[in-house]
Amino acid sequence: MPAYKAPLRDIRFLLNEVFDYPAHYAGLPNGKDADPDTVNAILDECAKYAEEVLSPLNLSGDEEGCRFEAGKVTTPKGFKEAYEQWVAGGWQGLSHPTEYGGQGMPMSLGLMKTEMVGTANWSFGMYPGLSLGAMNTILQHASDELKTAYMPALTEGRWTGTMCLTEPQCGTDLGQVKTRAEPQSDGSYKVTGTKIFISAGEHDMAENIVHVVLARLPDAPAGTRGISLFIIPKFLPAADGSAGEFNHVVCSALEHKMGIKASATAVINFEDSKAWMIAEPNKGLEAMFTFMNTARIGTAIQGVCHAELSFQGALRYAKERRSMRALSGKKEPDKVADAIIHHADVRRMLLTQKAFAEGGRAMIYYAAQFADHMTNGIIEGDQKKYKKWDDKLGFFTPIMKGFLTEMGLEAANQGIQVFGGHGYIKEHGMEQIARDARIATLYEGTTGIQALDLLGRKVLIMTRGGAVREFTALIAKFAVDNMRNAKLRSYATALARYAAEWNVLTMRIMLTARKDRDAVSAASHHFLMYSGYVMMAYFWALQAQIAGNKLVHGGSESKEFYKAKIATARFYFDHLLPRAKGHATSMIKPSKSLTKLPIDSFVFE
Amino acid sequence: MPAYKAPLRDIRFLLNEVFDYPAHYAGLPNGKDADPDTVNAILDECAKYAEEVLSPLNLSGDEEGCRFEAGKVTTPKGFKEAYEQWVAGGWQGLSHPTEYGGQGMPMSLGLMKTEMVGTANWSFGMYPGLSLGAMNTILQHASDELKTAYMPALTEGRWTGTMCLTEPQCGTDLGQVKTRAEPQSDGSYKVTGTKIFISAGEHDMAENIVHVVLARLPDAPAGTRGISLFIIPKFLPAADGSAGEFNHVVCSALEHKMGIKASATAVINFEDSKAWMIAEPNKGLEAMFTFMNTARIGTAIQGVCHAELSFQGALRYAKERRSMRALSGKKEPDKVADAIIHHADVRRMLLTQKAFAEGGRAMIYYAAQFADHMTNGIIEGDQKKYKKWDDKLGFFTPIMKGFLTEMGLEAANQGIQVFGGHGYIKEHGMEQIARDARIATLYEGTTGIQALDLLGRKVLIMTRGGAVREFTALIAKFAVDNMRNAKLRSYATALARYAAEWNVLTMRIMLTARKDRDAVSAASHHFLMYSGYVMMAYFWALQAQIAGNKLVHGGSESKEFYKAKIATARFYFDHLLPRAKGHATSMIKPSKSLTKLPIDSFVFE
Structure with a gap:
């Protein structure tokens, strides 16, 4: 396993020279403490933790995997200790409110932390990562009482959290969720059902696990409009804030997966487990998707x-x-x-x-x-x-x-x-x-779902192409600004062409989709990949521009670093961006290339 | 694991309707016995064996893997029995000479067998597959005496074979081979060295394993011109043709691999093992590559x-x-x-x-x-x-x-x-x-080596573009013949354009390479992929043409089958072939996009 070395030079290049994070943080209400010295110190500490504590556990964690025995899950050797250091370092609450014990730093700093932790040991990062999901949902939607009960232990990392969406019969199509929640006289609920693919669903690193769970009220309408959101702890919080009585949340199995083997992917059974609703009844899906x-x-x-x-x-x-x-x-x-x-x-x-x-x-x-x-x-x-x-x-x-x-x-x-x-x-x-x-x-x-979300929802329905127009305006501005710069002209020319083409393609699909509703689904994959290649091209041209400036006027990094940026940008435009051409061609082909063949004709027998 | 169903309809479509194998076999000196009835019977039997015997062992074979203990390798449960059936069925010698006990069928029938066996259980197929490599090499290069000693047991499958090329310090670059062969007074050799990545190098399914080994004579010139080829059995053949005395061929470990876990990938040590040279001294590499x-x-x-x-x-x-x-x-x-x-x-x-x-x-x-x-x-x-x-x-x-x-x-x-x-x-x-x-x-x-072999060796050095001209002539003929057929015109048009472009690109690279020797290596990957997409396009158009004819005039398969062929061809031209455009663009970009960056500038630290 490659020993991980945090790419701090590249991170700082982006923070300080490309995107001016110091100014961005200075303008944020919660950015006052994120001054450059503090940010640097946090990045250095995080890099050290990722390199020295997490990276050495990556290969061994894969070899050993998580063990499941009699409802208990044992994480690989060293994970528990690494997690203790995580908690001791206050990493879990880095970007969460100080009132619950967090450090109140901007969300973006948490993403940089996620990157370093995840590169060193993605499996490890899944545990605190899922907690973040639960914390965010509770923070946004739960009552103050529930926040007070759960946020401090979650922010500290003493407890971890999960997101329980998937069931055996449904993943993407959450309207099929069957897990049931029965209202109780005290305002709480009793939840029964089976959830699968629950990352960090059971493990030995924290004293309690707080599940955020999609379930259905007895009188709920069918489909997605009948899903509510609940908080279900493995152990009920005791009066003193510790983990109390067992709440009949049972791990019945771990999945055997292709990879991320040190991440416990659990089957979780709720057996009349006590639950509290967060967000409005039947509005669970919107809340989950916040x-x-x-x-x-x-x-x-x-x-x-x-x-x-x-x-x-x-x-x-x-x-x-x-x-x-x-x-x-x-x-x-x-x-x-x-x-x-x-x-x-x-x-x-x-x-x-x-x-x-x-x-x-x-x-x-x-x-x-x-x-x-x-x-x-x-x-x-x-x-x-x-x-x-x-x-x-x-x-x-x-x-x-x-x-x-x-x-x-x-x-x-x-x-x-x-x-x-x-x-x-x-x-x-x-x-x-x-x-x-x-x-x-x-x-x-899945990638297919992202593609539909992008083209169908974000581009066509929500903005009628406006999202593409807005981003390509940025690209076009770069192109205009740099068309006369000999070192950037080839990027500017290519970008100007792609910016125009992206809009044309979007409009063509929008027009076709009026008559042919399969056109969106048929084009979506190619549209997503095309968008990715062109968007990345803009950010490579931008990096080349900044690196070129720094080579002339001096910057914080070495000349070799800037030259490598310029060479990589050149490579990207010559060897990777041209793939967008194939996607551009394919996305406007008739949808019947995909839909015409009757299902029974697919047979191989 | 998907239960495998041999795609016999597709195989027969290709054999009988697309490529006219009956006529091809009738014209072969060893094709007399490969009449359509016999071929069908062989394919049916092979499909049955693959579906019923091998397919059920695919998932369990992966889970169990090969075990290594004290120099012995145990294959997963059921493999030994499946191999016994393989031998009993006479499958190993299907395409090998009758004088050694084979069935003397054409090589192509062996490839169809390889496909069915390999789809059902690729790991299993590795054992007889490596034997084929050893058998072919011995058949072509060994003395009659060695052939008599080894070919019957190998053809029967009672013994298996391997190809021992790779050593820890070299895989592709076989000029670095260090294994040494000392001539003995009786005309044999004693070989000492370590070979790695030896597929089927050690297992429990056959009574003897015959290694074909690259090694170096004491006075051999350095590099690839000093490599000779030897046959080294695990057990020396006894007078009665059985496996006799142990020949100090020792398996010291199995590799732990990402996949094909039921295929034993061995580290093999030759410890003064008795060996016989096949082919000329120092001409081992050419012989191995026959x-x-x-x-x-x-x-x-x-x-x-x-x-x-x-x-x-x-x-x-x-x-x-x-x-x-x-x-x-x-x-x-x-x-x-x-x-x-x-x-x-x-x-x-x-x-x-x-x-x-x-x-x-x-x-x-x-x-x-x-x-x-x-x-x-x-x-x-x-x-x-x-x-x-x-x-x-x-x-x-x-x-x-x-x-x-x-x-x-x-x-x-x-x-x-x-x-x-x-x-x-x-x-x-x-x-x-x-x-x-x-x-x-x-x-x-590797793919990179194939790319260099294609562009550098086969296209530029050996044929100066002639190989591309010859194949594109076939494509162009298809295009001309079908340009007036409404159902095939779009294929014909696209193919005509790609056929021309393929030649133009080849010529451009050839001219550039005169001044810039890195141009070949820089273009090779894109050239390979481009060639693959365009070549496959021709074969899809051909299948669409045949299927279209059969729909009108009747064929051996159902109308649904032919319609699916036509729909898949359409899909290929609309959604996969356009990828060739990106490769066409990238392959003629200056090689300095790849070579300019100094090595030390790649650093990530």
């Missing part, structure tokens, strides 16, 4: 994490492993063969990984500023502010989640490829990265 | 196998699993939700799998006819004939091996995607297919 955009950024980060980690491993190997001679002549004549990094095709693979990791990071750090405003809207109880920024973020999240997780998987596979046959062997850890990365395109809405 | 094209077709088939198996699993699930409603309106109003096959994007994934499985199969069945002529050249000792057909085949193998294994991996990943989160769980077997498929782009030469 933080959907934030949760989806959290998963989008996984694409960056696995691209980064696989790149780090592949780069080290490519400098050490010697095989054949470069086509352009011996590069290391005194050695038995040239290091494989001298082969252009190996460089293509490494640069692909680097371009996806750093390009994806730039996309996320850009959108994270919207997330800061959005969460402040929630904290301040300002629905209008929340809505405005959540809508803005809403265009980015399906692109980031859908595109970056697919690219993360590709990058992880490229890392295996750089290792050749050795990439297929467990001891190097490269194959684990691909197995761990594989989940990211599935959970929090 | 059958490289055949071996690479054998691996290319893996792409088809895993696309097919994953498609079968995903298709069943997509018809059963219900989620949401189709965008164009309820399809199954009496059900809680529509089956997911009604969603256009799910169809895109299923059709992608189908297109790659059936398109890849067509490519392989086409090239398999060249393999028949080529192996007949060897059997007849006709070097000229061998060379002619091996050269013809040589253009197809890197495309098939490089492109189809990448597409097999993509198809396997699409299969997971159709299952959503359930695809990530071991019990459904979909994730195993992706893990098993993952090796295919690595062994028998």
